Amino acid sequence: MEVLIPIITMGALSFLFSFGLVFAYKKLKVEEDPKIEEVSEMLPQANCGACGYSGCRAFAEAVVRGDAAANGCPVGGEEVANKVAEALGIKAGEVIKKVVRVLCRGTQDAAKNRGVYLGISTCYASHLIGGNKQCSYGCLSYGDCVRVCPFDALYMGEAGLPVVMEEKCTACGKCVDACPRNLLELHPISQEIFVFCHSLDRGPTARKVCKNACIACGICVRACPEAIVLENNLAKILDYKKIDPETIPDIEKCPTGAIGRLRKDDEG
Amino acid sequence: MIDKTYILQSSPHFKDKDSVPKIMYVVILSLMPSFLTSVYFFRFRAIALFVSCIGACLATEALFLWLRKKPKHSLLDGSAVITGLLLAMTLPPSLSLDRAVIGAVAAIAIGKQVFGGLGHNIFNPALVGRAFLQTAFPVAMTTWIPPAMLKVNTVTFATPLDNLKFQDAVAQGTLTSLKDLFLGNIGGCLGETSALALLLGAIYLFYKRAIDWRIPVGIICALTVFTGIFWLANPDKYASPLFHILAGGLLIGAFFMATDMVTSPITPLGSWIYALGIGIMVGLIRLFGGYPEGVMYSILFMNTFVPLLNRYTRPRILGERREK
Amino acid sequence: MPAKSIRAEYLKGLWQENPVFRQLLGMCPTLAVTGAVINGIAMGLATSFVLIFSSLVISSIKKLIPSQVRIACYVVIIATFVTMADRFLAAFFLPISKSLGPYVPLIVVNCIILGRQEAFSSKNSVGRSLIDALGMSSGFVLALLILSSIREILGSGTFLGHQVMGAWFKPWLIMIFPSGAFITLGILLAIALVIESKAKQRR
Amino acid sequence: MNLSSRMVIVLTSVGLISGSFLASVGLLTKERIALNRQQETEAAIVTVVPGTTNSQIVYEEEGFTVYEGKEDNGNLAGFAIYASGTGFQGKITLMYGTDSSMTKIKFLTIIEQRETPGLGSKITDVEAFLRYWENKDMSSSLTLHKPAASSPEELAPTEVNTITGATISSEKVLEIVNLSLERLRNLKKEGKLSSEEQDAS
Numbered sequence: 001m002e003v004l005i006p007i008i009t010m011g012a013l014s015f016l017f018s019f020g021l022v023f024a025y026k027k028l029k030v031e032e033d034p035k036i037e038e039v040s041e042m043l044p045q046a047n048c049g050a051c052g053y054s055g056c057r058a059f060a061e062a063v064v065r066g067d068a069a070a071n072g073c074p075v076g077g078e079e080v081a082n083k084v085a086e087a088l089g090i091k092a093g094e095v096i097k098k099v100v101r102v103l104c105r106g107t108q109d110a111a112k113n114r115g116v117y118l119g120i121s122t123c124y125a126s127h128l129i130g131g132n133k134q135c136s137y138g139c140l141s142y143g144d145c146v147r148v149c150p151f152d153a154l155y156m157g158e159a160g161l162p163v164v165m166e167e168k169c170t171a172c173g174k175c176v177d178a179c180p181r182n183l184l185e186l187h188p189i190s191q192e193i194f195v196f197c198h199s200l201d202r203g204p205t206a207r208k209v210c211k212n213a214c215i216a217c218g219i220c221v222r223a224c225p226e227a228i229v230l231e232n233n234l235a236k237i238l239d240y241k242k243i244d245p246e247t248i249p250d251i252e253k254c255p256t257g258a259i260g261r262l263r264k265d266d267e268g
Numbered sequence: 269m270i271d272k273t274y275i276l277q278s279s280p281h282f283k284d285k286d287s288v289p290k291i292m293y294v295v296i297l298s299l300m301p302s303f304l305t306s307v308y309f310f311r312f313r314a315i316a317l318f319v320s321c322i323g324a325c326l327a328t329e330a331l332f333l334w335l336r337k338k339p340k341h342s343l344l345d346g347s348a349v350i351t352g353l354l355l356a357m358t359l360p361p362s363l364s365l366d367r368a369v370i371g372a373v374a375a376i377a378i379g380k381q382v383f384g385g386l387g388h389n390i391f392n393p394a395l396v397g398r399a400f401l402q403t404a405f406p407v408a409m410t411t412w413i414p415p416a417m418l419k420v421n422t423v424t425f426a427t428p429l430d431n432l433k434f435q436d437a438v439a440q441g442t443l444t445s446l447k448d449l450f451l452g453n454i455g456g457c458l459g460e461t462s463a464l465a466l467l468l469g470a471i472y473l474f475y476k477r478a479i480d481w482r483i484p485v486g487i488i489c490a491l492t493v494f495t496g497i498f499w500l501a502n503p504d505k506y507a508s509p510l511f512h513i514l515a516g517g518l519l520i521g522a523f524f525m526a527t528d529m530v531t532s533p534i535t536p537l538g539s540w541i542y543a544l545g546i547g548i549m550v551g552l553i554r555l556f557g558g559y560p561e562g563v564m565y566s567i568l569f570m571n572t573f574v575p576l577l578n579r580y581t582r583p584r585i586l587g588e589r590r591e592k
Numbered sequence: 593m594p595a596k597s598i599r600a601e602y603l604k605g606l607w608q609e610n611p612v613f614r615q616l617l618g619m620c621p622t623l624a625v626t627g628a629v630i631n632g633i634a635m636g637l638a639t640s641f642v643l644i645f646s647s648l649v650i651s652s653i654k655k656l657i658p659s660q661v662r663i664a665c666y667v668v669i670i671a672t673f674v675t676m677a678d679r680f681l682a683a684f685f686l687p688i689s690k691s692l693g694p695y696v697p698l699i700v701v702n703c704i705i706l707g708r709q710e711a712f713s714s715k716n717s718v719g720r721s722l723i724d725a726l727g728m729s730s731g732f733v734l735a736l737l738i739l740s741s742i743r744e745i746l747g748s749g750t751f752l753g754h755q756v757m758g759a760w761f762k763p764w765l766i767m768i769f770p771s772g773a774f775i776t777l778g779i780l781l782a783i784a785l786v787i788e789s790k791a792k793q794r795r
Numbered sequence: 796m797n798l799s800s801r802m803v804i805v806l807t808s809v810g811l812i813s814g815s816f817l818a819s820v821g822l823l824t825k826e827r828i829a830l831n832r833q834q835e836t837e838a839a840i841v842t843v844v845p846g847t848t849n850s851q852i853v854y855e856e857e858g859f860t861v862y863e864g865k866e867d868n869g870n871l872a873g874f875a876i877y878a879s880g881t882g883f884q885g886k887i888t889l890m891y892g893t894d895s896s897m898t899k900i901k902f903l904t905i906i907e908q909r910e911t912p913g914l915g916s917k918i919t920d921v922e923a924f925l926r927y928w929e930n931k932d933m934s935s936s937l938t939l940h941k942p943a944a945s946s947p948e949e950l951a952p953t954e955v956n957t958i959t960g961a962t963i964s965s966e967k968v969l970e971i972v973n974l975s976l977e978r979l980r981n982l983k984k985e986g987k988l989s990s991e992e993q994d995a996s
Contacts, residue, residue: 003822007814014668014810018661018803025660025802115274132276152792367762378775382782404766406914434962558883558963658798661806668806672813676820683827686835690907765911 035064035088042083044075048150050172074098075170097189098171100164104183105196105212105257106138107159112209127180134209137198139183145175191240197258200232214258223250235259292346294478298469299353305465306458309415310361314458320365322352324372332381347386351375354394354524357459358517362413367405374400391571392528395564412455427456428515433560438507449514460517470523479527482539487522488513490547498555518550521563531571538577545570598723605727611704612735613784618704622736623773625695629752632740634688638696640729642673643705651713651721666709674699704732742776743767840864843892843902844873854982859975871895878975882967885909889971893933903928915964927956936973939965
């Protein structure tokens with residue numbers, strides 16, 4: 001008897017509760033496409049939000065609904081895009097690997113400080129009071145972007161500018177949002193030429209506050225008028241694809257180095 | 269690469285002759301009468317405790333500044349000295365020095381630096397140190413010696429509040445006289461024995477406007493009303509409000525601990541609520557709690573409400589409409 | 593999930609995914625029973641026993657269990673092993689069983705165990721689950737050992753009941769109390785974070 | 796087999812298998828656990844009623860048990876009373892022994908307690924606390940002697956000592972004992988202690 005009581009109790013309880021679970025399964029079932037689970041499991045589960053949805057699960061739901069493209073996850077890249085596309089039987093589309101670029105060359109030596117900043121040491125706080133640098137468009141060097149990166153793909157370089165490690169960057173775009181001066185942009189990894197300045201100051205002012213600022217002299221525009229224009233005292237690449245590779249040496253004649261090829265020290 | 273040395277800081281920008289070190293030194297100066305009376309009453313023991321507490325506080329502060337790579341100038345702004353001074357004042361004179369050092373380290377490390385240093389701490393660091401010691405060494409922290417002036421041949425010596433709580437002093441008629449309480453010729457923590465010395469310091473603080481007057485006034489009023497009700501109802505069982513104000517750590521707590529700028533509310537209404545809370549808690553603990561004294565726990569308890577009080581008693585911005 | 597080497601699968605429980613220091617799981621026993629080393633070790637071993645055996649059982653019958661009743665099944669299996677551990681302690685190690693009090697039955701709701709079943713054993717082979725459970729158990733025992741050593745040495749001046757501090761040492765009673773547990777755990781977590789961020793910088 | 800019936804079958808069989816495991820574990824450890832408990836009680840009885848070699852329960856209710864202790868030669872050595880109640884921080888269980896006529900408390904021992912280590916836990920300390928309980932008069936409620944006395948001689952027969960710094964724990968122990976003394980007196984009056992009947996016969 002002593003042996004039977006526990007067995008009967010446990011057995012009966014499990015039996016009863018299993019009916020509860022069957023009931024719950026039948027009556028309270030949430031109709032959900034099993035594909036959502038399937039897609040969700042393929043995703044990196046970083047929940048970074050780079051796809052524009054609140055997390056990997058939400059993205060999976062959107063893909064299954066047809067709202068998002070199979071290649072919508074920038075973190076997963078081509079591999080995940082292909083898997084997702086295969087699971088759903090749709091075309092993956094071409095995934096262009098993007099990385100983030102820091103478009104400022106206001107190094108410690110080039111850009112002058114405005115004074116001694118004693119506030120909270122974040123770019124955001126510094127930016128609220130006009131920044132610690134004389135240039136009101138350049139990098140503030142407090143590394144908000146570095147701190148926010150979930151993949152440790154950024155670090156603060158010796159020169160006082162954040163440096164991107166291409167191989168770690170997943171183009172999730174968190175740093176882009178974190179920069180109060182919008183100096184970080186996502187670009188295809190193959191793109192080589194950038195305008196490394198955001199200064200809208202007029203030439204003489206821009207030059208005074210930072211040695212590497214765009215002074216809107218127009219040399220680059222003359223070298224490649226199809227793709228580059230001047231807008232608000234700043235050179236702008238309208239369409240990277242239209243830049244003729246042969247004109248690159250001419251573009252690189254920029255007197256301040258504000259436009260040109262990516263240099264070794266801009267990368268990791 | 270600095271052309272002109274401007275100082276860049278976000279608002280509010282105070283232009284005032286007060287600075288952190290200046291206020292801190294006012295507080296240190298105001299503690300001097302109590303410091304001197306405790307040295308008078310407890311002689312070498314007092315000096316040894318003060319030196320070891322202040323020394324340990326400074327050393328811990330220095331260690332943390334070095335670990336966290338913070339500028340060293342905040343070491344000498346006086347805040348660590350005050351923590352050490354206040355902690356020593358709340359210790360029983362018989363406490364061994366190594367224990368005092370442990371308390372001082374805990375005060376700075378757990379009470380202040382883990383929160384991010386001066387201005388970021390939630391609790392009064394000196395009281396955190398004392399609470400740590402109270403929990404770590406409950407026996408040593410409740411063993412008292414008589415002041416050197418009194419010739420009593422017992423090893424242990426009860427504080428006036430111990431007498432009240434455990435010996436039923438009101439009924440026995442052995443309650444410590446108010447005169448002894450006022451002058452400090454009693455057993456107790458180093459700095460809390462002499463009400464006179466504490467009041468002298470408090471007057472100087474008021475004169476310098478270094479503390480918010482609402483907090484001590486609120487605490488004393490709340491305690492007076494609370495203990496007064498019971499005293500009037502049954503004077504044979506409960507001690508008078510004046511006894512409660514002069515005995516134990518109430519005065520030092522009300523003037524020097526609860527008024528700590530970092531851990532007290534910033535709005536007038538908030539200060540009133542905070543002070544009343546402390547006063548009533550002290551009354552509750554002393555009359556009905558398990559401990560004879562409750563100033564330390566009352567202040568620490570109300571410290572936790574400070575962020576909330578600051579938030580809900582925030583004055584309306586000029587022209588702002590009340591949200592519906 | 594990329595396949596890891598057996599070594600890495602085991603070692604991850606000790607550091608990268610240490611249940612206490614890195615995942616902050618199983619806080620109840622971690623804080624409650626680490627006042628003395630012997631209790632810490634006993635709790636660690638009892639939890640390990642439950643974790644290892646339930647991982648073994650669950651990973652071997654994972655295909656049989658419909659996912660709708662999996663939690664119910666896991667809990668029944670875990671509870672069975674916990675009861676076995678409890679009775680075993682009460683029968684053969686009475687003093688330990690007494691000092692652990694209600695915390696042995698509470699292993700049932702230790703989130704390390706159900707967490708590993710959900711996250712690992714229900715998806716991996718028996719062998720891999722065993723390695724994972726061994727790693728997690730070692731990590732948990734290690735964490736409890738560190739925590740309880742600090743607390744017992746400072747709180748009672750002893751280690752496993754033997755006097756280790758000289759006569760000059762006065763025990764810090766606070767370390768035996770819950771407040772001491774929280775303070776010690778906080779300091780250990782801070783140290784773990786510093787080590788981890790240093791290691792990250794080096795990588 | 797459809798999913799629903801599979802759910803029922805799997806869960807039920809898991810329950811049955813667990814049940815049988817538990818049953819066998821319970822069976823295997825049952826004797827040992829009972830033995831442990833018995834040994835513990837016996838040890839406590841021998842402490843509070845010295846000379847006992849054989850003991851048996853004469854009255855039992857929740858949290859209150861009276862044991863009768865007999866010497867080797869069958870003479871009544873005394874009674875051991877097991878009582879429990881709430882302390883300052885948790886449950887306190889204790890046992891005290893009386894002489895054979897139930898007039899005096901002989902010894903007190905604390906079986907289980909969770910009082911503050913170093914303060915309240917001194918209730919287990921013979922020097923500081925327990926020796927002040929020897930030979931106390933059982934006919935009325937006991938009281939605490941405040942402040943703490945330094946030797947048992949200072950106390951009246953109905954007084955026990957306070958531990959310095961742990962008044963509440965001392966009070967709680969006193970409360971538990973006083974409560975059980977009252978029960979004991981009532982039981983005696985009602986003649987429910989079987990030994991009394993034996994004596995009468």
